[in-house]
Amino acid sequence: MKKKVIVIGNGMVGYKFCEKLVAKAAEQFDITVFGEEPRPAYDRVHLSEYFEKQAEENLILAPQEWYEENGIELCTGELVTAISTRKKTISTHKGNQASYDYLVLATGSSPFVPPIPGVHKNGVFVYRTIEDLDAIIAYGEKMKKGGSFKASVLGGGLLGLEAAKALLDLDMEPSVIEFAPRLMPRQLDEAGAKMLQTTIEGLGIEVLTSKSTTDITGDGRIEEMHFADGESHSTSMLVISAGIRPRDELAREAKIEIGPRGGVQVNDKMQTSAPAVYAIGEVALYQEKIYGLVAPGYDMADICVAQLLQEDKAMEGEIDMSTKLKLIGVDVASFGDAMGELQESRAIVYEDKNKGLYKRINVSLDGQKLLGGILIGDAADYNMLLQMTQLEMPLPPHPEDLILGPRNGEGAAMGGVMDLPDQALICACESVTKGDLIEAIGEKGCETIKGLCKETKASTGCGGCKPMVNDLLRETLKSMGKSVKAHICEHFPYSRRELFDLISIKGIESYDQALDELGHGDGCEQCKPALASIFASLYNETAVKQETIQDTNDRFLANIQRNGTYSIVPRVPGGEITPEKLIAMGKVAQKYDLYTKITGGQRIDMFGAKLNDLPQIWEELIAAGFESGHAYGKALRTVKSCVGSTWCRFGMDESVSFAVELENRYKGIRAPHKLKGGVSGCIRECAEARCKDFGVIATEEGWNLYVCGNGGAKPKHALLLAENIDNATCIKYIDRFLMFYIKTAAPLTRTAAWLEQLEGGIDYLKQVVIQDSLGIAEELEEQMGALVNTYQCEWKQVVDNPELKQRFRHFINSEDSDDNLTFVPLRDQKMPKPW
């Protein structure tokens, strides 16, 4: 007979319990899950991502079907209201009853709302569920429309800061109000908290510390907060993040033992005081503590499963509460005995106010062990330091190297992931050790990061361990004598660089021929665009020639938008445009009802064009003297300019003229990733040239040339390649640099990332480009020259050819447009109906 298991609470831990139980012994149990929330369990840890994109499906841990497929009965939107431990039954608010052999309490916790007068006014929120976020977003929008932007967060802990950043992203002006004299009082020391505060304030978040709120006032809704020190603070909304309270109400009613300050008492087997009743996750009080993190909750789920299967397993004695803040733009981590309070230790501290860095490590008195620490401003070494602490690994001779890095040219102080012992816990969320990963790579043959994560579940939680898993995979494969699979995909056993050379040497001219001679199968969305880029670089063929191997943007020579329409960005070299051309563009936009916007690249984007209108629109633009802007291609985008010496009183040279020249020179050239340039007339750098793949800045004696910068997700300033050079030399070096990059970079790698992987870095690049150490400079210049001389506007090719125009019909059997398109008005223009 199958045993009946009832799980109360379908949160992160409740779900993890189900996942682990069915993976081990689905056939032995009948599982029923009751969840109060209206949807299956979702990833609360990444709840803030919901602010960016209100798509709950991205957060759901497993869809309803998963429960069905695994024989689990999931009752969402159903609150369990009573437990009878004597009859072994539960009942719900819908009046349903069910009996159990085993009962698992995974009811989590609820936000603690301090009893401040006025706390129930409109505009006061908590931050725990998708519904909370929906309410915050809706209220914030309403306030903004009314012209009030001030929003506050009560509590300056991990979650409070996350909430403040979310409010900032909602375009509100957030303040964080903290009771303690400093931010994150439980994780950071004073100096660290101060550094964090400076960084946070730099983002535009106000921080008020030592504030004890006594009263919330306002007419029906919150308007002002009053503090014990007599000060007050006006705000239009408040998000409370002042800690959590375990949801132990059910257990309490059922006379299951509760801790003095709440939480269901459990032992190291997750057993409560009632027979066959277990508690896991944030509701469980283990060793007199509640653990507000997923990793310990997942461990508890594991122990509980073991109990049901009569396996002998117990919870660890010490629970690690190390944390890393996952705010974008702020690196903060604390690990182990962060403040050196638990045992005597010596602290080593490094502080750089200029760069916003604060690093502290606590070393045991005998200098043998790392006990804990704090990292602010740069938490890249968090994972390694955490491992060293947990595994009590020997310290390097100069422990300060751990935070300062080696300073006399020696190797890394910390060693890499390969120096860790096998039991090192790499993924804390899913309890995956280094040994587990190595086994999956060696014995189960996981040779890709995707496969490895799928097999072991590593990196599927908070994702913080991804860089380590990556390193581990690469190094392990290397040690097995398999080079890292730089293969572009399953169809071609080569890297992009190898393919570039092979295609060139063998004179392969089409994708099909490449598949026949070098690959197998039908190809895929990875190798097709990669090879298209190689053909373009070798033969300067436009995307028109082999259209079905192009990514959709290149295939239709326009950027696809979220509703399947396209945007059109004509080239405006250097951002310089005549009034006549502006008028012409305006007329086209008007005629085809396009939304227009000035882009971040100094030109104009027209959105919402229907696929079947593209050729006609371009016919009109070309007639007005425009060309394709290649905004859709992995190609040169813009060369941004500042106005330079032509008008500017500080200008050292004609930056616009040079930008126009450079943009026209490199337009249309395809590369492994997009390319951007910039030219500034002086060191004030108004063109942001150092955020570009190549940037030129005028000096009194010529141009300084910088390369390998970008904005975007991982901003990187470009590095100086050559100083005080004239226009011709500058072009010569850019030619060589770009061509070298085009030939050797991996697919979808921008110049900065390419340089990072280039052994020898910028010094090596200087040798190749300036000193011609490889003896290829002339060849690179010739290849670039050939590309420059054979440029064609691909839209002109289409417009001149009736057969090519046919490709842009939405239907093969009708001239109609897509009938699924709906637009809504937006500030005198239009936008696609929101998803």
Place this chain on the structure above:
Amino acid sequence: MEALLAQYTSVNLASVRYWYEVAPVHQFPKNGGVCVKYKGMQIAVFYFERKGQWYACQNLCPHKLEMVLSRGLLGDENGVPKVACALHKKTFSLETGENLNGDLPSIATYPVKVQDGKVYIGFKE
């Protein structure tokens, strides 16, 4: 939204009642897709020219419910023919309609036949 999805249900060869004639083979791009309008529906048709194989499925991507699949890239994953959506590269098996790189609902697939140089899609009505 649901109604949009509900229009598309897979048809297998045995249940075809009506073969809709789309266009002659030469009008189809090689190793790419096109979209066909049929009774208010949008059907994507893909031609794997190298193997002479044809597939059809709904043009509607279940991810964001846009009519874009016909504009995606074709290929195979371990021999299973697939299309990668033009918007976010979710991939779908063209044999079963299953989402290969995620847990999206499957897409509806339709039989295709070529007769006397013309391409037909099979429907139930």
